[in-house]
Amino acid sequence: MSLRTVEMALATPGLDREGRPIRVPVGAGRAAPGTYDDDFGAEHMLVNIGPQHPATHGVLRLVLEMEGETVKRCIPHLGYLHSGFEKLGEYRHYNQIIPLTDRTDYLSPMANNVGLALAVEKLMGLQITERCQVLRVIACEMSRIISHLVWLGTTGIDLGAFTPFLWSFQERERIYNLQEMWTGARLTTSLTRVGGLMADIPQGFEAGLREFTRTFPDTLREVDTMFTRNAIWIGRTQGVGVLSAEEATNHSLSGPMLRASGVDYDVRKDRPYLGYETYDFDVPIGEHGDIYDRYRIRLEEMWQANRILEQALDRLAGLAGAPINLDDPRVILPPKSRAMSDMEAMIFHFKQVMEGVKPPAGEAYMGIENPKGELGYYFVSDGTAKPVRWRIRPPSFINLSSLPRMCEGALLADVIAINASVDIVMGEVDR
Amino acid sequence: MTAVTSVSPSVPALRAEFGPAIERHLVSCGDTIVYASKARSHDVLGWLKDAPGQQYDYLTDVTAVEYRDSERPLEVVYQLRSLPRRADLRVKVALDKQETLEVRSVVDLWRGADWLEREAYDMFGIVFLGHPDLRRILMWETYAEGYPLRKDFPLRGHFSRAEQTRQALAANPEAHYSLEELSIADSFDELPPDMRERLARGERGFLK
Structure with a gap:
């Protein structure tokens, strides 16, 4: 008996004359109900996982058509966290959209903020200051590290390894403390503004981040020791959920999912923004396209993010006291002290708060390399x-669309591992 | 971010290949935008994917734009990328709102278009002809208020909060399953008789 499912059968919405759903289901032509051969004790059943299930990483619901323990088909159901952000964005000023981006991929809020500001700046043709660029790189790479740490910890738990979860969340906590120090919030950072940043880094931030980059590699080494040559980990991840390079490209995957399949594309290298081309870092590329390669890539990306953070801190030392915001009263609010004492500044303040930033008519698409993949913002x-129109190109959503393909013919326990390896955040999938 | 104002070299090639099917092109913020005619959109996109020298093998995004000016046609937007050439191109197909909103699906070219087209259908009501599994994705299948991202859709929805609650509470159990799941259960004789009777009467969804 073949364990592979037939081609993804096609659903046709609608009922026939007798009121039965139209689509011919997989396996219907093969055996009458109840007369299955039982090589594998192949009992046919539908298994429902989620929406409230820790292994689905949020409110994802998977309906699995099983034959014995083999998945014949996986049908994901989304939308439990749909908030209509894109619609909301059409009713808000550009700077007011930034808080919405915190809540999409809530494991890397600062990187989302940066992407949004860059998209509006592209639309307006603004060139931000050098110090702002460096600070935004720091925000992006801090986000990359915390997002990958959450992925590492939760995936470990899904596969039965508890300890790395504690290690990674401990490290994540240190970044969160820095994030809180800088933005005043742990989750809803709203860090950027069009043309600059909400705030400069506070005193002690640089030293704190420097200390983090110095000690963080210890944890990475520990995780490496624990996982990379661990027989159980290898057994559960190697050769599972494989996607070839052609499939990965054809499914529009991005980020670590795409690179694990051996496709060399990283927005930071290939369409550089924020001066990423001037930093010295490597982009890891996998060859097998399985869960193990995705793990290796995310682990290596944390090393590289740490390298970028160190370089950015070096640059920051040379830019002490440089402005973080553009000197343009049409986009940047004047300081509060001036707005209260200077007539002209007050007028600019009033106009900006009441009317908002006004980009010229046109449209722009800006993609950045987020921890999950290419996050694109498209503004009209x-x-x-x-x-x-404000369109989010959601990397988790598009990466998740390859899940039914990867689950075909897999075992039920592998579905959990495969789903974990996609690294989804339901806030972003459902938006 | 240097502002590139030059047109993508794919545009003259497209014009030479398809002539009047390429309606117009423009450059906005450095991105080249090409308008393809609705009738030949699939040919244009397929050619862009496969022709040597174009090789747009990666579909970054599919979405739609409706303008505030109600006279202006709705646009389906394809963000294409060539991984070997590291080049981007945006192709748009304008759909007249007086006619039915239909365009050929590109799932046969890029599997990644599957969920993206479903989302555009869900949010704008654009029918992608030839899509293997065109049903709502973010909203539930029996969602009856229309298409949320259309400009005539109010921010808070068409139904009152009370009506939304009433409908949610009055739903049949089968409203919570997709037709795909119901069809699987049906073929294995796992549908309860009362549910099957309701489906036979066409009553899937909400109790009246």
């Missing part, structure tokens, strides 16, 4: 202060 403006 008609010259008013609110976008006509």
Whole structure:
């Protein structure tokens, strides 16, 4: 008996004359109900996982058509966390959209903020200051580390390894403390503004981050020792959930998922933004496209992110006291002290708060390399202060769309591992 | 971010290949945008994917834009990328709102278009002809309020909160399953008789 499912059968919405759903289901032509051969004790059943299940990493619901322990088909159901962010964005000023981005991929809020600011700046043709660029690189790479740490810890738990979860969450806590120090929030950071940042880094931040980059590799080494040559880990991850390079490209995957399949594309290298081309870092590329390669890539990306953080800190030392915001009263609010004492500054303050930033009519797509993959923001403006259309290209959503393909013919226990390896955040999948 | 104002070299090639099917092109913020005619959109996209020298093998995104000006056609937007050439191109197909919103699906070219087209269908009501599994993805299958990202859809939805609650509480159990799941259960004789009777009467969804 073949364990592979037939081609993903196609659903046709609708009922036939007798009121039965139209689609011919997989296996219907092969055996009458109840007359299955039982090589594998192959009992047919539908298994429902989620939406409230820790292994689905949020409110994802998977309906699995099983034959014995083999998955014949996996049907994901989304939308439990749908908040209509794209619609909401059409009713808000550009700077007011930034808090919405915190809540999409809530494991890397600062990187989302940066992406949004970059998209609006592209739309307006603004060139941000050098210090702002360096600080945004720091924000992006801090986000990459915390996002990958969450992935590492939760995936370990899904596969039965508890200890790395504690290690990774301990490290994550240190970044969260720094994040809180900088933005005042642990999750809803709203760090950036169009043309600059909400705030400069506080005193003690640089020293704290320097200390983190010095000691963080210890944890990475421990995780490496614990996982990389661990027989159980290898047994559960190697050769599971394999996607070839062609499939990965054809499924529009991005980020570590794409690179694990051996496709060399990283937005930071290939369409550099924030001066990433001037940093010295490597992009790891996998060859097998399985869960193990995805693990190796995310682990290596944390090393590289740490390298970038060190370089960014070096640059920051040379930019002490440099401005973080553009000197342009049309996009940047004047300081509060000036707005309260200077007539002109007050007018600019009023106009900006009441009317918002106004990009010219046009449209722009800006993709950045987020921890999950390529996060794209696509804005269409008609010259008013609110976008006509704000589209998020959600990397988790698109990566997750390859899940049914990867689960075909896998075992039930592997579905958990495969789903974990995609690294989804339901806030972003459902938006 | 240097502002590139030059047109992508794919545009003259497209014009030479398809002539009037390429309606117009423009450059916005450095991105080249090409408008393809609705009738030949699939040919244009397939050619861009496979023709040597184009090789747009990666579909970054599929979405749609509706403008505030109600006269303006709705646009389906394809963000294409060539991984070997490291080049991007945006192809748009304008759909007149007076006609049915239909365009050929590109799932046969890029599997990644599957969920993206479902989302555009879910949010804008654009029918992608030839899509293997076109049903709502973020909203539930029996969602009856329309298409949320259309401009005539109010921010808080068409139904009142009370009506939304009433409908949720009055739903049949089968409303919570997709037709795909029901069809699987049906073929293995796992549907309860009362559920099957309701489906036979066409009553899937909400109790009246």
